[in-house]
Amino acid sequence: MPPYTIVYFPVRGRCEAMRMLLADQGQSWKEEVVTKETWLQGPLKDSCLYGQLPKFQDGDLTLYQSNAILRHLGRTLGLYGKDQREAALVDVVNDGVEDLRCKYITLVYTNYEAGKKEYVKALPGHLKPFETLLSQNQGGQAFIMGDQISFVDYNLLDLLLIHQVLAPGCLDSLPLLSAYVARLSARPKLKAFLASPEHMNRPINGNGKQAFNPVC
Structure with missing residues (x-):
């Protein structure tokens, strides 16, 4: 089993x-x-x-x-960083992911038709912190935190994928996040899933x- x-x-x-x-x-x-x-x-x-x-x-x-x-x-x-410092920073990122996920859930379940336009307009600002985090970690060429994948990468990737459905061009102004989604989605086992x-x-x-x- x-x-x-x-x-x-x-x-x-x-x-x-x-x-x-x-x-x-x-x-x-x-x-x-x-x-x-x-x-x-x-x-x-x-x-x-x-x-x-x-x-x-x-x-x-x-x-x-x-x-x-x-x-x-x-x-x-x-998948929790290589030390306590990275673990703490992973928690910071995950709380940021949760904040945006709650905004998304509120939109979808309570105000989708009336609120979508304003939500999409504000979305780049909500995504910008993740672009900033990537820029501060190996020039955005690795993971969201540290040099190995952590649980928050999967949480963030899921959130970004569903926002690309909501607003297909939402990452156009965020090149590091756009490349991050493509890079993680190409991991063989994840790509298959x-x-x-x-x-x-x-x-x-x-x-x-x-x-x-x-x-x-």
Whole structure:
């Protein structure tokens, strides 16, 4: 049996970054897909620590909260920087990714039609800090932090890919980020995952807004 199990809805949502991480690191995992009907019945929801998914199983360890799961995989698989200093900086980047993801989620689920134009207009400013971080690390030719991939690279890549669906030209003014997406997406195992039917056919969100990614 695979050592990991992802329990989540049939969307990319908050789990695609961990799927990308596991695929790129050559790890196997099991999916337990939760339908809307099953969730609304209540028992699974009531059993979850915070009443929400994802739920993640690592053997007999049960975890909730997507960022906690990513950090756990980072520690377990050696994807958390090479020392405590880099680990702290990785956390800083991940919190920045979370801030932007929350803005995106708010748009998609509460204000998509009325708010998309203003959101896209402000997007370069929200992405600029990540361009700056790349410029400060080996001239933007490596990873977002340090000289080896970390869990936050997968989280950031996922966020950038879904924004390229929302606003296809959003990285045009950010050449380091644009090259970063291309470079990470070309990693052989990650490239295979991004081209897989499982990824391609999985909606990004649960409400049909920006449902599929035609570029992967």
